[in-house]
Amino acid sequence: VFVGFAAVEGDYAKFQVTLSSTSNTMVLFADDLDVTNDFYAQDNYSSSTGYMNIRRENRNNVTTVVAVFPWGKAGVSIKDSLGVKSLKLEMEVDKSLQD
Numbered sequence: 001v002f003v004g005f006a007a008v009e010g011d012y013a014k015f016q017v018t019l020s021s022t023s024n025t026m027v028l029f030a031d032d033l034d035v036t037n038d039f040y041a042q043d044n045y046s047s048s049t050g051y052m053n054i055r056r057e058n059r060n061n062v063t064t065v066v067a068v069f070p071w072g073k074a075g076v077s078i079k080d081s082l083g084v085k086s087l088k089l090e091m092e093v094d095k096s097l098q099d
Contacts, residue, residue: 001086002087003018005089012052013050015028019082030067053067063082065079076091
């Protein structure tokens with residue numbers, strides 16, 4: 001059971017998501033800034049820190065945070081959503097990183 005995930009792109013971008021103490025929301029940090037309130041206040045939340053893009057997706061009554069690291073060599077996107085007292089994680093990696 002996972003209650004937190006973090007990702008770092010070199011010295012450029014940091015993303016962290018943890019399960020709240022009540023287990024009914026996520027707590028989100030982008031480059032050490034708490035963006036949780038903004039994320040939940042806007043159904044179409046979208047933010048860019050220069051080296052990372054963060055957005056909110058709402059499908060089938062599930063709220064998902066998507067963090068994309070398009071710069072440098074990463075080509076990685078991370079999707080987190082709530083599970084049962086846990087977090088669900090989905091990752092997509094650029095095909096160029098296959099080998």
